[in-house]
Amino acid sequence: MKIIFYNVSDVEKTYIDQWAQDNDVEVKTLAERIDDNNIALTRDYDGVVFYPGSAFLTDEHLYAQLAQNGIRQISVKSTGYDNINLNFAKKYHLTITNVPNYSPESVAHFTVMSILMLLRHIPIYLDHQKHADRKAFIGKELTDVTIGIYGSGRLGGLVAKTLKFMGARVLIHSRTVKPELEQLGIENVDFDKLLMMSDVISIHVPLNDQTHHLFDFDHLKLMKDDAFLVNTARGSIIDTPALIEHLQQGKFSGIALDALEKEDIFELKNNPYYQALMQFDNVFITPHIAYFTTAAVRDITMMALDNARDVIVNGESENSVFN
Secondary structure (H helix, E strand, O other): OEEEEOOOOHHHHHHHHHHHHHHOOEEEEOOOOOOOOOHHHHHHOOEEEEOOOOHHHHOHHHHHHHHHOOOOEEEEOOOOOOOOOHHHHHHOOOEEEOOOOOOHHHHHHHHHHHHHHHHOOHHHHHHOOOOOOOOOOOOOOHHHOEEEEEOOOHHHHHHHHHHHHOOOEEEEEOOOOOHHHHOOOOEEOOHHHHHHHOOEEEEOOOOOOOOOOOEOHHHHHHOOOOOEEEEOOOHHHEOHHHHHHHHHOOOOOEEEEOOOOOOOOOOHHHOHHHHHHOOOOOEEEOOOOOOOOHHHHHHHHHHHHHHHHHHHHHOOOOOEEEO
């Protein structure tokens, strides 16, 4: 068995080599993303692992090429698989797998950190450390705010519980009943109520047709004028031009974004959304690093390889999102 693994970082390479040795499987690694220029390399391999760029949403040829080269699966090295065109995958009989359960603490702790930084206006102080009056921006404590969690799966649920234990009033919006959260006094409310009642909103849902630009102008308008917004999920869940328009009108006390629209097209500082948002002192942007811990990278890398191996050997994986 041979597997090819695209867009590999130095950190991932260590875990890939360890997995290859433990499983006696040859794994070729490439630093480059998979594209028309290098997809032919898959011809010599049984399986493929990569993070799909936006071309995989629209370019049917990429799927046809994989199938022609004998590939029967795509192992996506992330939880989100929103860049996969499932219709094309079905047409070319490609099993799609993802990594649903890597270290939830990585993103959860990053989210809590981001909320605390916003409540104490740390991004503004960092940006103006040479001239900011130390008493220019008074902070808020967790015990004085209501935090709304949009999406209460494994990750959102952990954020909700952590903030509740730290003293915040926590609301969630979930399509399903969450007894373990309700027992802690965490109320499940409808989406509009979550927006209107929360001092802080934190987003923890996948990007799909239902969540794309869900936080549009009208929904953002429902939030308190001095609210804080945190997004460690996917950039396109927020309608960025609408967010910028609200910021221009003086809405929001602070914004923390670890994901931006068009981040797979532009380098961060060349992203037009980054350039526009960074004109505001109360906006804090990080380059999609919330998950980036040694534990999370290890789990993602090894599970992605497990998924590829399982489909090659057994024709299926417990982490198949489409088979």
